[in-house]
Structure formats: structure tokens, C-alpha cells
Amino acid sequence: MSTRAPKKATKVFVAGHRGLVGSAIARRLEYEGGYEVVTRTRQELDLLDQAATHAFLAEQKFDLVIVAAAKVGGIRANSEYPADFISQNLAIESNLIWGSHLADVPALLFLGSSCVYPRETAQPIPEEALLSGKLEPTNAPYAVAKIAGIYLCDSITKQFGRRYFTAMPPNVYGPNDNFDLKTSHVLPALIRKFHEALPDRPVTVWGSGKPKREFLHSDDVADALLFLIEHPEASGLINVGTGTSVTIRQLAETIQSVVGHTGPIEWDSSMPDGFPEKTMDVTKLHGLGWRHRIELDQGIQLAYDWYREHVAER
Ligand SMILES: NC(=O)c1ccc[n+]([C@@H]2O[C@H](COP(=O)([O-])OP(=O)(O)OC[C@H]3O[C@@H](n4cnc5c(N)ncnc54)[C@H](OP(=O)(O)O)[C@@H]3O)[C@@H](O)[C@H]2O)c1
Incomplete structure (x- = not known):
């Protein structure tokens, strides 16, 4: 009989566990075993409340905190509510990241974003491109808050020797995504539009269709985050993507074919395109040994199946 004591589970707080990214990482850690996953709904713990968040972190004594809670939205929501995006994200990050440090949490993984x-930056985008040029105006307030979070993690790592680091996913999609056309x-948004359109009627899509975007299924994001957590050499800022992108036109046509819509696509070029291209350089991630598994057409089918089962009304 072995006399070795069983390894103690890593106690981890997944902040934002009901969201797209947070739910994927919470599911993955539960499935993996060896992790004691702790979660709180917004009603149980409002992360905008500094005193409550700091008290919770001090009491729980976590080994790891994953910051997947944030105020998140598409171009329209970012343009209409810029003050909410900057103020809420600054508060959530500061409460969680600085609060974790004060509570002596040794490791923290923060979710940044390719946006x-x-x-204007060379494609694919390496980690070193951060702050090397002007931000995209449609989401600058959100980006400034995220960049503050990245620097807070870096500064705590430098000054106090903790392992606080940031993963930068591209556009994420999967179970628990937001299908509300005002904020998605x-x-x-395209899955919903094509699903709700009559099969042979036109569907209007925002912008010119020319911008290029990179997409990663949330199960792949979770797999990559677990990989990074378990590889202590992963540090600083790490792009977590596929390193490839498609035009919005290609994306729309793929979704149209998965949904089975046969009508024309009309492009509303009066609406903003946002970034011309966002493709991340994933050399650092590949060098550590991680690669994505879910290709875009397969992932869209999975996302559409989930939408039909959980969201669609017909
Ligand atoms: N979605 C993407 O395409 C994408 C791409 C790159 C990076 N990321 C990053 O990944 C992270 C998570 O994004 P996501 O898409 O998963 O967002 P999401 O689906 O909107 O989930 C955000 C989560 O944060 C929680 N939350 C927000 N404010 C809160 C508060 N005051 N108190 C407690 N909980 C609060 C939400 O709670 P409720 O459930 O109560 O609303 C929700 O569970 C973000 O940092 C984002 O920048 C996302």
C-alpha cells in the first residue's frame, strides 16, 4: 500500500463562470480533476464591490484565480456605453488582481483580448505589438482598461515575485455565448440572423465583409488556459489563438451554409468595419507546445447545435 499522501487539489476561483470563457474553463477544470473549483454568481458576489471582493479573496485562500469576469460586448455596445466599459472593467480587474495579491494568492491568470x-499593426500580431500604436477607436475605452489589467499583473509579478500573467484570445465562440443582437x-450575431431569416430571404450583415478575424472555440480556449496554468514557464503576455483568420464574408458564408440559408447576403457598408485585420502571432504558444484542435467549420456546427438547443425559439 502506498504511504504517499494524495496531492492536495489546487483551489481555484473562476470569476465569471457563467460567461462564455469562464464557463468553458470551469467545465474543463472540473473534468480534468485535481482542481477544487469555486464560483460565485454576480448576486452572491458583485465584483464591482471592492470590500466584498477583497474580503472573499482573503477568506478563501485560493491557490489560483482566473479572471474571466468582465463587461464584454461587440462594436455597438462598446460605442453606446464607453463609460460603462472602461469603469466596470477597471474596477473588476483592480478588485480581483490587487485583491488576490493582498490575499497572498500565488498565481493568477487574467483574460486579455486581441482587440x-x-x-494599425503588422499581421500576424506578436505580443510585443502591445502599445506600439493607436487603439481602434470603437473599443478604445475597453482596451485601455484591459491594458491596465495586463500591466497590473506584470507589475505584481515583477515587484512581488508572484505568477500573475495574461492570455490574449481572439474572437471566442461556443456554449453560453451572447446571442442578443444589441450586444453580441x-x-x-450571424448565427442568430441566419437562423431567424426565412430560408430564401436576404440577410443584412454589417460592414463591407472585408475585415479579417481569427476565431477560437471556447473549449480550445479552456484547453489552452489549462495548458498554460500547468506550464510554469508560461509568463507575461501570451497570444492564445489559431494564428489564422477568415474574412467576415467567408465567416458569413460558412454560417449561412451550416444554418441552411439560401437567400442573398446584403452588405450594409454604412456600418463600421472596426479593425481591418486581427490575426495573432502564436509562435510563443506553439513554442510552449499547444495547438488548437477545433477547426472553424466544425466549431460553427457545434455552436449552432448549442444555439438551437438552448436559445432558439423555433
Ligand atoms: N468573448 C470573446 O470573444 C472574447 C475574446 C477575447 C477575450 N475575451 C475575454 O474573456 C473574458 C470573458 O469574456 P466572455 O466573452 O466570457 O464574457 P461574458 O460571456 O460576458 O462573461 C462575463 C462574465 O463576467 C461576469 N460579470 C460581469 N460583471 C460582473 C460583476 N460586476 N460581478 C460579478 N460577475 C460579473 C458575468 O456575470 P453575469 O453572468 O451575471 O452577467 C459573466 O459571467 C473577458 O475578459 C474578455 O475580454 C473574450
Whole structure:
């Protein structure tokens, strides 16, 4: 009989566990085993409340905190509510990241985003491109808050020797995505538009269709985050993507074919395109040994199946 004591589970707080990214990482850690996953709904713990968040972190003594809670939205929501985006994200990050440090949490993984890189920058975008140019105006307030979070993690790592680091996913999609057309990102919005259109009627899509975007299924994001957590050499800022992108036109046509819509696509070029291209350089991630598994057409089918089962009314 072995006399070795079983390894203690890593106690981890997944902040934002009901969201797209947070739910994927919470599911993955539960499935993996060896992790004691702790979650709180917004009603149980409002992360905008500094005193409550700091008290919770001090009491729980986590080994790891994953910051997947944020105020998130597409171009329209970012343009209409810029003050909410900057103030809420600054508060959530500061409460969680600085609160974790004060509570002596040794490791923290923060979720950044490819949309905080400069608007005009060489493609694919390496991690070093951060702050090398002007931000995309449609989401600059959100990006400034995210960049503050990245620097807070870096500064705590430098000053106090903790392992606080940031993963930068591209456009994420999958179970628990937001399909509300007023606030959603492009991929779930298109799934809904094509699903709700009569099969042979036109569907209007925002912009010119020319911008290029990179997409990663949330199960791949979760797999990559777990990989990074378990590889201590992963540090600083790490792009987490496929390193490839498609035009919005290609994306729309793929979704149209998965949904089975046969009508024309009309492009509303009076609406903003946002970034001309966002494709991340994933050399650092590939060098660490991680690669994505879910290709875009397969992932869209999975996302559409989930939408039909959980969201669609017909
Ligand atoms: N979605 C993407 O395409 C994408 C791409 C790159 C990076 N990311 C990053 O990944 C992270 C998560 O994004 P997501 O798409 O998963 O967002 P999401 O689906 O909107 O989930 C955000 C989560 O944060 C929670 N939350 C927000 N404010 C809160 C508060 N005051 N108190 C407690 N909980 C609060 C939400 O709670 P409720 O459930 O109560 O609303 C929700 O569970 C973000 O940092 C984002 O920048 C996302």
C-alpha cells in the first residue's frame, strides 16, 4: 500500500463562470480533476464591490484565480456605453488582481483580448505589438482598461515575485455565448440572423465583409488556459489563438451554409468595419507546445447545435 499522501487539489476561483470563457474553463477544470473549483454568481458576489471582493479573496485562500469576469460586448455596445466599459472593467480587474495579491494568492491568470492591440499593426500580431500604436477607436475605452489589467499583473509579478500573467484570445465562440443582437459579437450575431431569416430571404450583415478575424472555440480556449496554468514557464503576455483568420464574408458564408440559408447576403457598408485585420502571432504558444484542435467549420456546427438547443425559439 502506498504511504504517499494524495496531492492536495489546487483551489481555484473562476470569476465569471457563467460567461462564455469562464464557463468553458470551469467545465474543463472540473473534468480534468485535481482542481477544487469555486464560483460565485454576480448576486452572491458583485465584483464591482471592492470590500466584498477583497474580503472573499482573503477568506478563501485560493491557490489560483482566473479572471474571466468582465463587461464584454461587440462594436455597438462598446460605442453606446464607453463609460460603462472602461469603469466596470477597471474596477473588476483592480478588485480581483490587487485583491488576490493582498490575499497572498500565488498565481493568477487574467483574460486579455486581441482587440487591445493597436489598430494599425503588422499581421500576424506578436505580443510585443502591445502599445506600439493607436487603439481602434470603437473599443478604445475597453482596451485601455484591459491594458491596465495586463500591466497590473506584470507589475505584481515583477515587484512581488508572484505568477500573475495574461492570455490574449481572439474572437471566442461556443456554449453560453451572447446571442442578443444589441450586444453580441459577430459570430453569434450571424448565427442568430441566419437562423431567424426565412430560408430564401436576404440577410443584412454589417460592414463591407472585408475585415479579417481569427476565431477560437471556447473549449480550445479552456484547453489552452489549462495548458498554460500547468506550464510554469508560461509568463507575461501570451497570444492564445489559431494564428489564422477568415474574412467576415467567408465567416458569413460558412454560417449561412451550416444554418441552411439560401437567400442573398446584403452588405450594409454604412456600418463600421472596426479593425481591418486581427490575426495573432502564436509562435510563443506553439513554442510552449499547444495547438488548437477545433477547426472553424466544425466549431460553427457545434455552436449552432448549442444555439438551437438552448436559445432558439423555433
Ligand atoms: N468573448 C470573446 O470573444 C472574447 C475574446 C477575447 C477575450 N475575451 C475575454 O474573456 C473574458 C470573458 O469574456 P466572455 O466573452 O466570457 O464574457 P461574458 O460571456 O460576458 O462573461 C462575463 C462574465 O463576467 C461576469 N460579470 C460581469 N460583471 C460582473 C460583476 N460586476 N460581478 C460579478 N460577475 C460579473 C458575468 O456575470 P453575469 O453572468 O451575471 O452577467 C459573466 O459571467 C473577458 O475578459 C474578455 O475580454 C473574450
